[in-house]
Amino acid sequence: MNYQNIKRIFDFLSATIVFLLLSPIFIFITICLSITNNGKPFFFQQRPEKIEKLFEIIFPTINRTITPTGLNNSLGTNMPVFTRTIKST
Numbered sequence: 001m002n003y004q005n006i007k008r009i010f011d012f013l014s015a016t017i018v019f020l021l022l023s024p025i026f027i028f029i030t031i032c033l034s035i036t037n038n039g040k041p042f043f044f045q046q047r048p049e050k051i052e053k054l055f056e057i058i059f060p061t062i063n064r065t066i067t068p069t070g071l072n073n074s075l076g077t078n079m080p081v082f083t084r085t086i087k088s089t
Contacts, residue, residue, distance in 0.1 A: 042059065
């Protein structure tokens with residue numbers, strides 16, 4: 001085995017181990033966001049591509065509330081504490 005093959009195997013194994021170690025944290029954060037955002041931990045938005053074809057992008061933790069003055073995405077007081085903490089980091 002040469003250096004490139006060993007490096008590739010090491011990279012794959014280390015990435016897999018880190019992913020498995022961090023998975024419980026990601027699951028916990030997703031559950032917390034789901035609880036604080038009324039069951040919606042992710043926000044989906046359609047955006048245009050360069051050739052004006054639409055694609056969908058996923059954002060975590062955005063609590064979109066509609067107020068009389070329009071859409072509110074700021075770090076206002078109507079946002080749950082957990083969501084404010086995640087958005088401010």
